[in-house]
Amino acid sequence: MSLQCGIVGLPNVGKSTLFNAISSGKAEAANYPFCTIEPNVGVVTVPDERLEILTGLVKPQKVLPTIIEFVDIAGLVKGASQGAGLGNKFLANIREVDAIVHVIRCFQDDNVVHVEGRVDPVFDKEIIDIELQLKDLESVNKKIQKVEKGARAGDAKAKADLEILKQYKEALEAGRSARTLPFTPEEREGAIGDLQLLTIKPVLYVANVDEASMISGNEFSEKLREAVKDENAEVITLCAAIEEQIAEIEDPEEQAMFLNEYGLQESGLSRLIKASYSLLNLITYFTAGVKEVRAWTIQRGWKAPQAAGVIHTDFEKGFIRAEVIKLPDYVQYKTEAGVKEVGKMAVEGKEYVVKDGDIMHFRFNV
DSSP, X not given: OOOEEEEEOSTTSSHHHHHHHHHSOOOOOOSSTTOOXXXXXXXXXXXXXXXXXXXXXXXXXEEEOOEEEEEEOOOOOTTGGGTOTTHHHHHHHHHTSSEEEEEEEOOOOTTSOOTTSSOOHHHHHHHHHHHHHXXXXXXXXXXXXXXXXXXXXXXXXXXXXXXXXXXXXXXHHTTOOXXXXXXXXXXXXXXXXXXXXXXXXXXXXXXXXXXXGTTTOOHHHHHHHHHTTTTTOOEEEEOHHHHHHHHTOOOHHHHHXXXXXXXXXXXXXXXXXXXXXXXXTEEEEEEEOSSEEEEEEEETTOBHHHHHHTTOHHHHHTEEEEEEEOHHHHHHHOSHHHHHHTTOOEEEOTTOBOXXXXXXXXXXXX
16 A cells, blocks of 8 residues: 655754655755755655564565655645645645644754744644645635535435535634544545545644753643644654654664663654554554565555455455464464464454454465
């Protein structure tokens, strides 16, 4: 599955520095707005200790971790929804991603210009929120105009969609994002599925702090946490500049020493990547053999045939059954044969809902 998180924020909040650290890419980072014009895309692996354990047991010729894509989208400014800055282009870039990583400046530095002239994380957050909400309101209003005609003519679906659309309109006008409305996926799909609303996307906030605040945070990051406490959104605190340094260290032992010097258990980037994966409601299952141990990305709640389909569409079409091993059993009995011998391999049919961490072998016939 090709899934993307878009990194957004005002200019000069550290987005490109963070992107460089995430992807080991080299997006230009400079002290002026609109440094990043075209969206950069970085493909990164999702840290997973279970893959390392399985690899140690199977000792395969090849190991393929699961991945996630991050898109570094140029900084938005006030008025973007009306085309200010490079607003329309940037909003189109956001529309294409599956989730939003909102980077917010939570550090003081007179050498780094703030586009609004002061450091205020809550104000910065609201600028982005308002611009996305205004763009969504424009889309909803256009849809309402189209649906009203059918509703007046007595079309039952049009009437139902119109009621839902009106609630989205009311929420957006009140400064609430579309994701806060409690409609079912089916209701959303019918009424707004074609709109690709920006504020329907899940959001992860990144408080970019100074070096001294990496572990405990600071007054700015605490203000941000307080501001988003009712959004059911996670806030990750990190220092993008330090994370970029950590990412440049190739030797794992040296990297561990560097982290230890700063009192860190793991890098902020590792936490960010894991949180982004969770934000998209994704889980991982594994396939394991001497040729290859591989992690596969699926949506939480998928059944076995759907999960098989990410390997190849033939696996889903001709699905017969899935043989499933739990990692603790693999660890205890060392090999697939050992697990089978003690009856710990489950045989599951088409209705089996795949669990995070399952080790799967699919039987199919096409």
